[in-house]
Amino acid sequence: MENCEVILAGFGGQGILFTGKLLAYAAMLKGKQLSWLPSYGPEMRGGTANCHVIVADEPIGSPIVTKPNILVAMNKPPLDKFEDSVAKNGYIFVDSSLIDRRVERTDVNAVYIDSTRIANEIGNKNLANMVMLGAILKTTEVFSLSEIEETMKKSLPAKRLPLVETNMKAVKEGYDLV
Amino acid sequence: MGEKVLMKGNEAIGEAAIRSGCRHFFGYPITPQTELSAYMVKKMPKIGGVFLQAESEVAAINMVYGAAAAGVRAMTSSSSPGISLKSEGISYLAAGDLPCVIVNIVRGGPGLGGIQPAQSDYFQATRGGGHGDYHLIVLAPNSVQELVYLTADAFNLSDEYRIPVMLLGDGTLGQMMEPVDFDSIPEPVYAEKPWAATGTENKRDKNVIETLFLEATELEERVLEREKKYDVVKEKLQRYEAHNTDDADIIISSYGITSRVVETAVKILRDEGIKAGVIRPITLWPFPEKIYKQVKPKAFLSVEMSTGQMVEDIRLACECSAPVYFCGRTGGVIPTPDEVVQKVKDILKEVK
CATH class of the missing domain: 3.40.50.970 (Thiamin diphosphate (ThDP)-binding fold, Pyr/PP domains)
Incomplete structure (x- = not known):
């Protein structure tokens, strides 16, 4: 798919908002219409975090995603909360390292990625979001690997540029899993 | 650009x-x-x-x-x-x-x-x-x-x-x-x-910015x-954005982020053949009242994230040429396009 309505959710510190920003920035570089809306409030590491990203060709109406065609659940509460709202034939990405149940819906595509464990294996559990991003890219083809790499290079501040390689390694791990 | x-x-x-x-x-x-x-x-x-x-x-x-x-x-x-x-x-x-x-x-x-x-x-x-x-x-x-x-x-x-x-x-x-x-x-x-x-710089009389005028007539004059x-x-300065108003049975007004929810709702309504139009005030004061006197829908609808505060400005502006309804959420809840669509359908049954 080229356009999408995404809810990414997990706990604070998992890089949920960052992953959403990458999708948003990649969309901007492609000349698409887009919006990125974070949950906000008394947030903290370990608390809940989610963001809504819309990529479209037409100007975007409501930036609030009510029927996502991609749901990314990096822990269990968002899967419980958003599973029913996912559009028919949409995708639900589940971090199976942290979520011990299966997707109950049968009219959506469930993708289980052991992202936190894999991230640990490649040396940094904070890269679980990047492993998951790789799986999303391969499954939905919303952006190519090179588009995401380009996005990282353009959007990260100069001092964080060394992270592009580390991030892309994790993205490719996830990409090759599915 | x-x-x-x-x-x-x-x-x-x-x-x-x-x-x-x-x-x-x-x-x-x-x-x-x-x-x-x-x-x-x-x-x-x-x-x-x-x-x-x-x-x-x-x-x-x-x-x-x-x-x-x-x-x-x-x-x-x-x-x-x-x-x-x-x-x-x-x-x-x-x-x-x-x-x-x-x-x-x-x-x-x-x-x-x-x-x-x-x-x-x-x-x-x-x-x-x-x-x-x-x-x-x-x-x-x-x-x-x-x-x-x-x-x-x-x-x-x-x-x-x-x-x-x-x-x-x-x-x-x-x-x-x-x-x-x-x-x-x-x-x-x-x-x-x-x-x-x-x-x-000793070149002119001093400028004073003051707000206290004890002489009633002086204060009145300033006011x-x-x-x-x-x-x-x-x-x-009345600014607004309007579209689909000519044939509209219902004109929906909202401002700020709520107008984006309304745009999504209007697209759904138009796809279903329901004649919904939009007036989006950009200046809330002055309220864009002139445009409300030029349109002739069967009903107006105000969509807001409040208990309906703009409703009365629409009533004043349209001079009650059509009933003004309200749809909204408050307290931090954002209305969904589906809620707006449903409300429009309910209203159009009423004003037929």
């Missing part, structure tokens, strides 16, 4: 203000507008500007009074409970005919309320939150790009009319990111400020003089 950048609404207001010549910002943190202050504290020192985090909202608005009286472009920002605290100062700014820009990134109320987006400060913004006969010019953008354009307009309008301008956003607009182009924003138009208290200015603004 220049190169676009991806920015949060709150930060985009800051950048637009700086590009509009604002070098004096007086802030006090409150969710969901704090990123604006944070942006200003990063940028202002680098460009020779002033960022000051005041000890309270009351102090911040009075610093705006001082800066504006000295003739510079000054700004403050807050969210609902903080704006209530600033209201006394805003009344004084209006009384002093001082140009300035006040940003309200609205959250749920009353009281401390909540921190999620709301539009329940409509009355406060459009009727004057403080005491006395006064108005603010109130601008209501509905995207990050429009936040930027209207920030630039806010400074220009405020200078032109010597009326404080309120930029009325909400938590969603403040927090969301969208691509923004800064190259296309309106150029700053600086007004001459012969009234400003800039120092006489009525200001009223004339408001009449000009009401005549010249």
